[in-house]
Amino acid sequence: MADHAARTHLATHEVTNQPLLGGDHDLLAEDIALRETLAREAPAWVATRLAPLAREAGRDTWQAIADEANRHPPELRLFDRHGRRLDEVHYTEAYHRLMHLACDGGWQAVAWEHEGNGGHQAHIAALYLLTQVEPGFCCPITMTHAAYPVLRHDNAILETWGPRLRANDYDPRALPANAKRAATFGMAMTEKQGGSDVRRNTTHATRQPDGSVRLTGHKWFCSAPMSDAFLTLAQDDAGLGCFLVPRFRPDGERNGIQLQRLKDKCGNRANASAEIEYADAWAHPIGEPGRGVATILEMVQQTRLDAATAPAGMMRQATLEAWRHVQGREAFGRRLADQPLMRRVIADLALETEASLALCLRTARAFDGATNDDHERALARLLPALAKFWHNKRSSAFMAEAMECLGGIGYVEEAPLARLYREAPVNSIWEGSGNVMCLDVMRVLARHPESIAALRQELALARGAHPDFDRALEVLERRLKATPDVLEAQARWLTQRLAQCLQAALLLRHAPAAVGETFCAARLGEEASPLFGVLPSHAPLDAILERIAP
Template sequence: MLPSEFDFNTSLNQSPALVDFNAFTTNRMLKDTLHAYGADWAHPAALKFGELTGSAAMQQAGALANKHLPQLHTHDRFGNRLDRVEFHPAYHEMMALSIQAGVHSIPWTTDKYGGYLAHSALSFLKQQVDEGVSCPLTMTFAVVPSLQINPAIAADWIPRVTSNEYDARFIPWFEKSGVTFGMAMTEPQGGSDVRSNITTAVHAENGIYKITGRKWFCSAPMSDAFLVLAQAPKGLSCFLVPRFTRDGIKNKLYFQRLKDKLGNKSNASAEVEFHEAWGELIGEEGRGVASIMEMVRHTRLDCAVGSAATMHRAVAEAIHHCHFRQAFGKKLSDQPLMRNVLADLALESIAATTLAMRIAKGFDDARQNEEAQHFIRIATAVGKFWNTKRAVLVLGEAMECLGGNGYVEESVLPRLYRDVPVNAIWEGSGNIQALDILRAMQKEPASLEAILHYLKNGMGNHSLLDRHLHNTAQLLTGNPPEQQARAIAEAVALAIQATELIRVAPAPVATLFCDIRLAEHRSLTWGALPETPVNILEQTIHQAFEPGV
């Protein structure tokens, strides 16, 4: 071809953008777990929301909200306090569509079994568009159990929390059709050690306190109310602190600055001061950690789900790209080594999705079954620990599958890569989760018994799994020291993943997982699967993402 015949306006051999697809129907594993775990009734809602979240318009909204970042306005031009955060319209669009879909409310508004499963499926779909809106949506979903501790507070707030109307107006909460929640726990000197908090709460009257102090991270500062930890006379306590008092007066919450974070950019996180702010006690004085842990337990579920979702989106981008891109005479997806890498990544994504959805099922079961309550006490921390760790590794390899096209900012992968570590850090980093597992084993023996019972029931399906389940049970019952806490979390995570894949995934896929992830000497890199029939590798890839479906 002569130089004059080049088309300088068209690039050849480029994969099309992954847009205008149904994020639910292309994810066979998400569909299969929803069906296997008894929440088929949520399929129509997931189908509808999957079409929306896969649309070019929604993908563009996620990009815009992360490009045009939240802006804090502390004062107006006359020097009056404002303490308002301004968001790009795309952020509000994503919030409105997610709330209309019931992402935050469905476990609390349905009387059918599987409310948590439905919530987790919808959250999974929403997370793939934008990490930032996950924060206020998750906290609004998760606050309900804490609010229920105080019946009077619950009566006032829960109908607005579970409303499917998004009302972003900066007005008193009791004038709004729907509200969102945030939280403020950590302080500069303590971080995860909230018992070292020095913010104080002085009783004023009738359960109302004046709160004074400083919080290092206030999540979603434009929320209508926050759960806040402060030291009361009887110890660390939990308070509901609204943006406006019951008299309709702006509360004395003063935002100092927004955090300049690695990722999660579309969501604002603020440093805040309380100057005798109006707060209402939730639960009993001195029981603040127990009260707010009701919320934290639910947010940890969403961390496991969100990490699985981000992992899936990255793997989907890699599979999609390799399905179209050609090199050395054939499609990348037909190149043996690349197929091996994609199958390995798909296997990890499938297992993460299954782990997250099995924990969601545990939350549903816990409404009817005491043993399930004990099971999720440990399993939730396990899922949060494992999925958030694995997601970081998957994102790096998925980006490499796209090469330079995955490294440039026009691709969604750099944003996903920056976003994914937040789930490992928020609501307790890896060590906190691992130590929480040990604490539960020691202080709540019924939770250990529930996990051991689960391991026992998984026996007899695969020789490597039997060995792993036996070794895991021995590790759990051997009075393990603190330094083994992470090893315990990993062992239990793999046990649940393998057990559940045998139950819900195609047999060749489940067998491949057991053969690879439970081998005595596992590979430390992606794409080092042993010789496996091509049809099984392709089945594994399509179980994670089916291009064109």
């Protein structure tokens, strides 16, 4: 019996030809493109402030924490044991640790602490790093950040909520605002019958003698339903208005925000999304009556840039996973990292990552400059829609390609690529799907000619740097002269090409020639392909791959 037991525990094989797992990394020190872009676009204090976050976020333990937050998603708790309504969302401790990672550093508020002086660039760079830890929890960080410009429409609201939004702290407890130092914000706009067409919303606002409002209606998607307050849209006598709905009424009682269910989503598992019912919910009007869409668009512009940045962070994480794997794995007698086809795929992923990061941080600089510069203000109106559309259209195919670089290991849940693949579509849907982004671009072109003029100026700065770029600009200019109905029909091509041309211009002007010229040939040239890994035969792969990580 003893011999039999010994035999059953004998190892049947050795584990060889597998890359080493884990290890701590400095997400700023190891990201050449991020360091270069920050040095170019942002004040020096931004990189200095980001450095501790980059070291902490690169610790290997955070990947285990992120995995736990996804494996044990939020739970809805409607009632306490005595039958009183709670309408609360319960999270694992892993989720709360992720929230502390962001909020304790003030990354949800840094844009407003340093507005006009790199604040938006700091926020976007931090989001790019935090996404590499776990994309899901970044939703409430984005919402809290983006709520601030809407709060400034009302001094009383700003006085109450502003300091709590800006606090370098995170407090998940369900308590009235006056009992908390820090607060988070959510958003609830979407209804079943309208979706992106929010003017069809039916949630109704009834004015009270004291100036407050009571809301009655249903919201199909409520982002971050555990938040301390929500910005929402509802109809009243003046039309569609914007309202702030706190979790607790001014008298300290729970507000009439009833959580109907949590969405069972394809990805984004660590974050909760809910259907909610406003049951005579106390609310405070914010902004001009009947101008709710215009008011909340100030928030949406912010969230759209964040939704353009998340895929850039995910691309960076996926590229690193793929590159480290192929460096430690052999097939057919050679390291995968030395094989020509694999090198082309990884290099192409690296190009896309650099281009996306460059566009995100250039857009963030436009946000920072919009307060006192007409050119930057014009760019800030257009660039978020371009970046959000294109980065997210590339993201799903990107994650699939990176997953394939790992083979079967990439498809299992132990690898972060499976999680990233499921996460990829959500930022394309949030804050306006692809068609909505394209229609927004068309509206900007029609109503704000200064925005397309500003973009032309940016593109002209790289004219003459590469023949494929110059030819792409010529075609673009011809297409822009089309009639409005033809422009709308071609809106997807136009939005894609505007984004790609600006990415190319940024890389031609600021990245090494190996990056900028190869990007132009692969994205704008006659042999451009929708597939990753189709690069010119003469592409300087070594120079591109060396930039992925030291």
